């Protein structure tokens with residue numbers, strides 16, 4: 001279990017990588033930009049980016065309405 | 067003080083604009099694509115600020131479900147099913163008669179995007195889908211015109227400024243045009259968030275038009291006004307293999323014209339490709355099969371006796387409403403319009 005701060009809220013997730021986090025939050029395949037501790041991580045690197053407790057993750061889900 | 071000086075006095079007093087900025091605005095040309103919630107706020111700001119030329123592009127007509135947030139329209143516009151660009155022009159010319167308004171009642175497509183954006187200093191995003199945004203992104207980067215993205219859904223909003231030759235493009239941030247099913251028609255939207263997004267876009271438009279490059283927002287702004295969050299994403303590096311700003315192949319401009327387009331979540335399917343309609347003749351043709359036919363100079367709305375509705379536009383487009391099923395839409399089209 002990793003205790004993460006995701007978009008400002010604390011969450012405990014059974015996730016090893018950033019790809020797991022995106023998947024667990026139901027954002028897989030969606031237009032999302034991920035930032036870990038203030039640095040943007042390209043989607044090609046999500047699967048190899050390990051997550052650990054205490055990380056601050058921002059998932060910016062692009063909105064298309066208007 | 068002339069009436070003209072008086073009109074813009076508060077804006078001219080604002081030092082970063084001043085007299086010089088005001089005359090630059092008067093010489094500016096801005097294109098707003100999509101005249102829904104974002105577009106109506108964008109247009110209001112641009113026209114009130116005295117931008118010289120404002121081009122309004124939209125394919126749709128006013129319906130009562132628009133009135134909650136599309137601030138230039140009223141109940142009469144919806145009752146008459148007026149095209150949004152026509153209703154907008156009616157309001158905007160009363161707000162500032164000095165501005166040259168150019169209304170375009172059409173879809174932006176790979177075939178017409180480049181000519182529709184020609185001569186514009188800026189393109190403002192008022193669209194409601196990523197497919198059109200990718201098309202505008204590619205058309206803007208190909209033509210060297212800055213593109214100011216805005217989007218909203220629920221209580222969330224985003225905005226960013228994309229400048230060819232200077233910033234990465236929309237494709238560098240998100241790879242595909244799939245919105246993941248969250249749209250204003252599935253999860254709704256509240257009016258204040260769209261106003262806020264369009265106002266952020268408008269500020270960036272004013273900065274650009276008066277030439278204040280240093281003040282340009284470089285971050286991608288994202289917020290949730292209901293849950294009290296605001297986040298700024300630092301600029302990401304451009305992708306060297308981005309098909310738009312890296313490889314410069316602009317795929318959306320090369321896309322085959324699609325004749326069938328589902329208007330997301332609205333039980334509406336648009337079928338393009340017919341020759342322009344003579345609306346008077348078609349109103350008569352459709353009368354026997356329909357419960358009611360409503361017409362104005364721009365479109366016909368025919369309520370079919372068997373259920374569903376056809377909306378025929380002068381430019382040859384047809385909306386099949388009351389279904390999300392392309393097969394059913396094709397079959398109604400074939401039955402009443404032909405092939």
Ligand SMILES: [Zn+2]
Nearest residue numbers: 235238308311
């Ligand atoms: Zn790019």
